[in-house]
Amino acid sequence: MSSPLSNYFSAVGIKRLSQVEVDSTLSNQHEFNGTNVFRRIFGTEKRKFTAKFISLTDEEEDVLESDGFLTWYDSRENHPTRSEFRLYYSDTPVIAGAKVNDLLVIGKTSNDNIAVIVAPKNSTSEKQLLWLFGVEEADSKFVIKDFTEDKKDIGFAGRYILSSLGMEQKESASAYIDGLLERFGHKFPTTKEFSDYSRSTVKDVFPIESPDETLMAWLEREEMLFRALEGVIVKEQLKKGFGIDGSDVDEFIKLSLSVQNRRKSRAGHSFEHNLAILFSFNNVLYSHGTITERNNKPDFIFPGIAEYRDDSFQVNLLTMLGVKTTAKDRWRQVLAEARKIDHKHLITLEPSISNNQIEEMKANNLQLVIPAPLFNTYSNTQQKDLFTVKEFIDMVFFKQKQLLSS
Incomplete structure (x- = not known):
């Protein structure tokens, strides 16, 4: 069953937060700037929307949600020739904790409520939101995206990102x-x-x-x-x-x-x-879930745990693969596993990981493995640093052939 973005959002506005919007010492107006463009979404009549405020981070346990409201109104309603539309938001810890240049997404959902999403600059969460909504980059002015006619399936990656927002659609089974x-x-x-x-x-x-x-x-x-x-x-x-x-x-x-x-x-x-x-x-030899040093339990050891524990076995023929459905802050866990193997591998289903995290993985000798159907969520430059599953299997199988021929 197809899952287009229109099933979740009719439209969104995307920008970066300015200092006046997040610094209470400069303004206590509780309003987002540059909202006139939202007339395409909200119309010209005063409206009050129920809103879900969501703060995303790259720490899985730090996702913050709060309920509130947004009021759309013309501050110059009584002026004969001019109009100035504003978007007032209620007090919420999500906006109170936001920082200058964080990504702000204001989305009108399919049930006519509002989602207000904040993600830190240069984070994986930010990169995922930009990819999901088809925006290359954001600045201080709102970019409006209309999805009412969108019929393209968002695929696994899109559903993955939306689930982090608490938005899941049942597929017919x-x-x-x-x-x-x-x-x-x-x-x-x-x-x-x-x-x-x-x-x-x-x-x-x-x-x-x-x-x-x-x-x-x-x-x-x-x-x-x-x-x-x-x-x-x-x-x-x-x-x-x-x-x-x-x-x-x-x-x-x-x-x-x-x-x-x-x-x-x-x-x-x-x-x-x-x-x-x-x-x-693929006839690849492996051990799954066996114990190494300090009671660590790497997900996969190739060609096997017996070879890993054999001090005479060539270390360069050993491979370790960590498995994480989500990477974000959890990828560091695999660094302590299988001490004998300096260069480790991690496979994840996380789409669109940030440049900062990928560079940090590389600095820690961790090779990222991403299933090929998720490659389009990564930039062309990033893709050069990724392994597909097939490339990983070919690498391990090549080592295995070296072992069997020796």
């Missing part, structure tokens, strides 16, 4: 529901069981010839099927209510947290399971 329930009933299987089943429903993929595209097809299908099964199971739990009287708040929160934690855990394990199958298809 009606053709698979009966098979899911027949196979698993109304309970969650193990992640490996679910990955195996999900892959069996994907046809016309070529894990040897096109490992990048195959991996993404497997992952996208599994995500769709999992959300479908989750929808059935969680809906039943919601109908039953919570606690003795059906309205126990603590029990509801407990369910909500379990859903979120299961999603995160399943996504990471699914990524690893599907990579393991892909490596096996």
Whole structure:
């Protein structure tokens, strides 16, 4: 099912925050500057919008959300010839914590509410937003993008970025529901069981010839099927209510947290399971989830943990691959794993990582591996520093051939 941006936003305005907008010592007007261009979106009548304020960072746990409102009005409404439209915002910690030159996105959502999104300058979050909305760069003036007629599918990368904003659209999996329930009933299987089943429903993929595209097809299908099964199971739990009287708040929160934690855990394990199958298809030797020094547990060691623990084995023939569905602040975790291997590899599904982070990875001898279908979210210059999945497999297999021929 196609997921165009118009399913989420009818239009957005993008700019960089100025000092007068974020410095309370200069202005307490709570207004964004240069908003006359929003007449194309908001019209000319005074309106008050419910707004969700979102502050994104490259630290996963630091995403801040708050509810508020925006008021659109003409400050010269009574002037006979002039108009000056302004956008007033309510007090919110998101704007209070923003800095000069941070990226500001004001989007009118498909349900006629407003999303106000702030991302730090030069961050991965900023780069992802610019890519998502098709803007090369932003300055102090609003750039308006109208998506009402947009029908282009945003793909995996677009859905990934929108999910970080709490915006997710259900994909139709009606053709698979009966098979899911027949196979698993109304309970969650193990992640490996679910990955195996999900892959069996994907046809016309070529894990040897096109490992990048195959991996993404497997992952996208599994995500769709999992959300479908989750929808059935969680809906039943919601109908039953919570606690003795059906309205126990603590029990509801407990369910909500379990859903979120299961999603995160399943996504990471699914990524690893599907990579393991892909490596096996390509006759690549590996160990998965074994322990190295200081009780570290790298995701993959090539050709295996036995070779890694053999002090006589050539270190240059060893490879380590860390697996992270999201990179952001988590990529540093892999640096401490597999001490014997200086030059490490990390595969992630994170689109459009910032130049700063990629340079920092390079400085720490970490090679980034990105599935080829996500390459278009990176600049041409950045792409030169990335490995595709196929390139990684070819590199490991070449080392393996050296080992077998020696």
